[in-house]
Amino acid sequence: MTRRGPIVAGLMLSTALAAMDGTIVATAVPAIVRDLGSFSLFPWVLAAYMLAQAVFTPIYGRLADVYGRKPVLLAGASIFLAGSLLAGVAWSMPALIVARAVQGVGAGAIQPITQTIAGDLYPLARRGRISALLSTVWGVSALLGPALGGLLSEFGLWRWIFLLNLPVGIAALVMITVFLRESVERRPGRLDLLGGALLCAGVVAVMTGLQSSDWRAVLAGLALLAAFLRWERHVPEPVIPPWIWRDRALLGSFLGSAAVGMVLIAPTLYLPVYAQTVLGAGAVAAGAVLAVQSIGWPLAAAGAHRLYMRYGFRDTALAGLALIVVSTVMFALLTPASPLVYAGACAFVNGAGLGLVSVSCLVGAQSMVGWERRGAVTGGVVFFRIAGGAIGTAVFAAVANASLLSSGAVASVDEVGGALDLAAGEAVRAALAAAVHHVFLTMIVVAVLGVLAVLVMPSRRETAEGGGEAGDVVPAD
Template identity: 70%
Template sequence: MTSSRGPVVAGLMLTMALAAVDATIVATAVPSIVRDLGSFSLFPWVIAAYMLTQAVFTPIYGRLADVYGRKPLLLIGMGIFLAGSLFAGFAWNMHMLILARVLQGIGAGGIQPITQVLAGDLYPLRERGRINALFSTVWGASALLGPALGGILSESISWRWIFLINLPIGLAAVVVIALRLSETVERRHHKLDILGTVLLTTGVLAVMLGLQETSYGTALAGVVLLAAFGWWETRAAEPLIPPWVWRDRVLLGSFLGSLLVGMILIGPAVYLPTFAQGVLGAGAIVAGFVLAVQSIGWPIAGALSARLYMRIGFRDTALTGLALIAVSAVMFTQLTAASSVVYAAVCTFINGAGLGLLSISVLVAAQAVVGHEHRGVVTGGVVFFRIAGGAVGASLLAAVANGTLADRLGGAGSVDDTIRALENGGDETVRLALAGAVHNAFLAMLIFVVAGFFAVAVMPRRFTPRS
């Protein structure tokens, strides 16, 4: 692969920023969109449709990138994403907007894994920690800035520009990548694993829908479909996910570690701003700042990860990250109504540093243990498990938090309902119930961290990198 690295990396960062922003940008535009399109009951699907389709198509893009090349698959993903953005910007009802978000998600499914595959292609092992930390910073900062940007655009211009703004930025990135990135792909006949693709797509979609809607029957059906997918992959001529992937201890540890990254990441992202506003009485800007500190610790640790994994190995670097996350998780459980936002920010900084070490080390380890021809499928697996971990973690933590509220307030309730009650003048009992709910959610996160030590320990302490 020959490329002008600087311009190409800039183009890749733009594409990743767009995909990350669109995951969260619509959250603050709810009033404007519902006012124009109606159907408030359908609005959650505007967010869920994007996230679900992105997760489903991530491993598919990863495999196809190995077969047909990184550049064409990235450009196809960007083309689909931009088409979805155009349709979303001109949506005339909520159903059209949801379909446009599905299209966006299908395109976004190729952006994050392929940009990180290209980072592995463009940079040697010693430099991958730094460049992947940079990509992680772009992804994290963009996701955090999304709600603020969505609010500004919907209030100052129109909510439609939340989506239309993607077009000039995305087209600029496409032009740079198309002109400055060149790769050589071995041309040979391939037999696409169509049945495997269908089984994986429907299985993952059913599991994630079941978790989101708390429909255990749907989730169980998804598990059955995924089991059928696993059976078929041992028989397919060119499997979508080769069976040998699961027999490699480095890859297995990397996938499990990435699953835990997603599960751990979701706790502070969802519950810390809630705690800061509902319990500590901080404003939205301060609450956002408390969480944004995580995006400072993450890239700093990620940039240092290469020095660590070159010296002590990938597994021990990941375990060091988990140790930092464990410290932050214990600190999170000590948050009380008397805590300061500065203490909460320190917690998120340490958590971000741990996630930086963990996420970069498992990603680079997965890329290093395989050759160039399999880097797409393993990177797609790492990204997919991180997204899936977020969905699983969100469902489990919501069950813990909402169960605590129901127990303390004497009836069914949710975190959202409690926040609204506090905004409408809820008493101290409601405030303390919310504090207890968030405390128990952080206790559950601590359990995730302990599980993470066992997951990462699957990896061998040392191995010889192939690429």
């Protein structure tokens, strides 16, 4: 194995940890609540992780450009492992929520910096393959998370959901520490603390406002983000450099990544529910239907480099979005009489489209800048994908909840879970089928908006693959 091999292995382990911890807790709800209580607070166990990760992603991306990739990744992974230890020994639900927030702070470094290092290690022609590999690790880990979490919880071992991160994470840290070397030209500068605070406050306010339908919080968050953008124009070392927003190629990549996050979250949340409650599939079969999406994604991502090297990043992303539009129409045509295989076909086409868009947007953004700016743009792409998923969660939940309430089958959305366990729950099942159908219709709108967003990108553009003099990442001898 070449010297790049251990580095890539360390990046894969780091990516798997961050991806799995975003989903592994969902199936552990009963066991955790039984031990710690406070069921009403449990949603914050998921939200705290996601919000912290989203907020700190662009900050780490900027730090990686100033101080180098290796120290930032090691610091983020160490914070993540500290949060994992705290979560594993949590004595109350508030303590677990705080620990999850600490994990999210560390996870904010993992995905953008691993992708940035991959961009540093490989030339443009091979970058799509390594990005596809890391995307595959992310997708498979995210899908395995719920199964592993349920298995551990069933045997009363939910704390090991977090404690198992420690040996795996330490192994990743050792590989990166030993085998990754980089020479970085340190540039004088100060961390933009006020800008980071404005970004944190704005993102948290917008995301929590959307999830709770508190529009005053959303407006307050937008005002804070506007203040953040204004402030960033006047500081020497901004968290998100203003030049990013003036570049059509980068803006298109960011908006395309946001569309990926939104389109990804809808089938993740609602396809297993539809398969089980409407199509009558078992839990394992329903999970397999969604897992087909993780097959289409890496297959398409692995071949994306051939398309963007020949046709360009924008046209490759548009081809992926075309597949996504087709998949959303297929989802919308699902009926209670549809075979389970058809639902799997919908997921496969959707995954293939997501694979093309995600790789072309990421590698396209990285290729437009040199080493000294690659961390910032990679952090931007990942941030928009996470933010798109969070916004999509709120939007699709609002659509589904409104549809359920308008059906008259339930007086409140909380009744759905209990009603589905009853033998005479056909009215609720029909209402749920209609609600998921409306979610899939909304996916079509999101996919079309994604096409319009990517059209912002220029069709052809010279890349900026120079700029390696400031700092090169190389395998250790």
